[in-house]
Amino acid sequence: MTMPFAEVIGDPVAQSKSPVIHGFWLNQLGIDADYRATRVTEPELANYLAERRTNADWRGCNVTMPLKQAIIPHLDHVVGPADIIGSVNTVTRDGDGRLVGTSTDGAGFLEPLRRQLETPHLFRMARIIGAGGAARAIAHALAEKNFTLVIAARRPEQAQDVVAQLPDDTQHHVVPLDHFSAPTDFAFDDRQGLLDLVVNASPLGMRGKAPLAFDWTHAPPGAIAYDIVTDPLDTQFLQLARDAGHETIDGLAMLIGQAGAAFRLFFGENAPRQHDVELRALITA
Structure with a gap:
């Protein structure tokens, strides 16, 4: 049967x-x-x-x-x-x-951010690591929510492919993946009224893969760390984000949403x- x-x-x-x-x-x-x-x-x-x-x-x-x-x-x-x-x-x-x-990836990704997105912001920025299929969906979903995007990938041409499918009025920047790996002494301005995300949309940190090298001095105060990896759920990326005082969202939230x-x-x-x-x-x- x-x-x-x-x-x-x-x-x-x-x-x-x-x-x-x-x-x-x-x-x-x-x-x-x-x-x-x-x-x-x-x-x-x-x-x-x-x-x-x-x-x-x-x-x-x-x-x-x-x-x-x-x-x-x-x-x-x-x-x-x-x-x-x-x-x-x-x-x-x-x-x-x-x-x-x-x-359904973009809608699933946005689901745990509903509370934040209901609040008007003076400026929204997302740093997205990765340039594969999930990163494409996430970048497009965030662009439609008026985020300025920073796309980081191993190969610049991959990041440019992500940028090419974004709405024409999207503010964006492309940087190499290792841009975020070393500490920075950049002094962030007042983030009151702003919404910042740091998104791992790559396989880095997945079981059997290399960890994502992201130094949290690159994230402004109050930024939300969001990792779409689901195995393990509590990645090193999220652990270090919490240690630096950031709110975190794990990959299960997006997985259930999509x-x-x-x-x-x-x-x-x-x-x-x-x-x-x-x-x-x-x-x-």
Whole structure:
């Protein structure tokens, strides 16, 4: 007997917490369906999608690194905001059997910042480390909230690619990744009425990867540290931020936010977000 299912694909993918999140919501709602993790490499993408296209039980997939950009040429249609940012994290099949890509990353990223974003600010600035698919979605979402952006990447051309998909009126700067690694004696001005973010949108700090070298003298007082890495949840980046007196947001906040939007697309129901505290406890147990 088969049942409807969705999944997360990527390489690696075994560490993904998405199956726990979606499985919890399916159980809470009594939906007879499954959500799983499937390792798919970039050379395997075409065959994977061809097989899923003909599988009547398949409801779609979330896409994680390194496939968020690579998957686009294999899709029939890409809708906003993925068509603008050039990065897809969710694929579904429409009524005509077409594979449709979109992105819920930006909305998921902004979700834990709702309280801050409801307050008017004289100026908003975000320092974003990374230039991959997630960084593209995050940069676009923040640009639409009137942030000035500083994009740091290993290769300047990657950062320039991120900048190229931003709204034309976005104030932005591009710096090399090591710009933030050494201490600075820069004297920040009064940050009253300002909102500052420091975002790790790269794989640095993930289990098995090198840590992110960020010296917190580069962050003004009151800046919020936000790390989208989910394994481990409490990264060195966040630990050092707390030591320097900064508020922190871990990657689980974004993961649950973007998963909620994807869940609706896959299973046609709103995720039971009233159980977020219980869900977070389950994931971090």
